[in-house]
Amino acid sequence: MKVVLQKDVLNLGDAGDIKEVADGYARNFLIPRRLAVRANDGNTKMAIHQKKLASLKRDKRVKVMKDLAASIEGQTYEIKVKVGEKDKMFGSVTATDIANAMKKSGIELDKRKLDLGEPLKNVGDYKIKVRLAEGVTPQIQVKVIGEG
Structure with missing residues (x-):
């Protein structure tokens, strides 16, 4: 049938x-x-x-x-976090934190589009893939800066 x-x-x-x-x-x-x-x-x-x-x-x-991918490709977003001794972070940086940092710069993006793998638990620079659509995956830079 x-x-x-x-x-x-x-x-x-x-x-x-x-x-x-x-x-x-x-x-x-x-x-x-x-x-x-x-x-x-x-x-x-x-x-x-x-x-x-x-x-x-x-x-x-x-x-x-x-x-949208052309506008965010290679952009760097800074996220400031509190750190203790030896630059040990309190907590971690999640996709929500990165999405909020992007929102401050004028780009509204759903946190589920960010491919972190796992939360960022150390101070430093990271490359994050953004899954926008089939075959459209730009990369952004996230700079985690410790303060305190």
């Missing part, structure tokens, strides 16, 4: 794909869970149209993110 996927289905396909599946799989699993609908002329045309719209939206988003 041919079906049009309404949502992404693991090991089958993405939303909008037209797939040939076993009748029982379609009737007993995909259709009752609203993961797919039976493929007919109307549903097929709708799926193709939705894929085109999604592609256009994704291309537009990538273009906007490339412009």
Whole structure:
């Protein structure tokens, strides 16, 4: 039976794909869970149209993110933290701290886009990847400065 996927289905396909599946799989699993609908002329045309719209939206988003990436690539952000003896930090610098430092310079960015790996626990310079969109990952410099 041919079906049009309404949502992404693991090991089958993405939303909008037209797939040939076993009748029982379609009737007993995909259709009752609203993961797919039976493929007919109307549903097929709708799926193709939705894929085109999604592609256009994704291309537009990538273009906007490339412009943002060009503006932040190589920028240096300073974060001042309190330190004790031997430059030992109290706490750590997290993605939230870096996002707040970027916000002060006029760039609003979600903290989940910053790829730290783990919080920064030492004073020094770090290179941080920013995941903006598929294939758009600029790097920024974060300078952790101890005070106190």
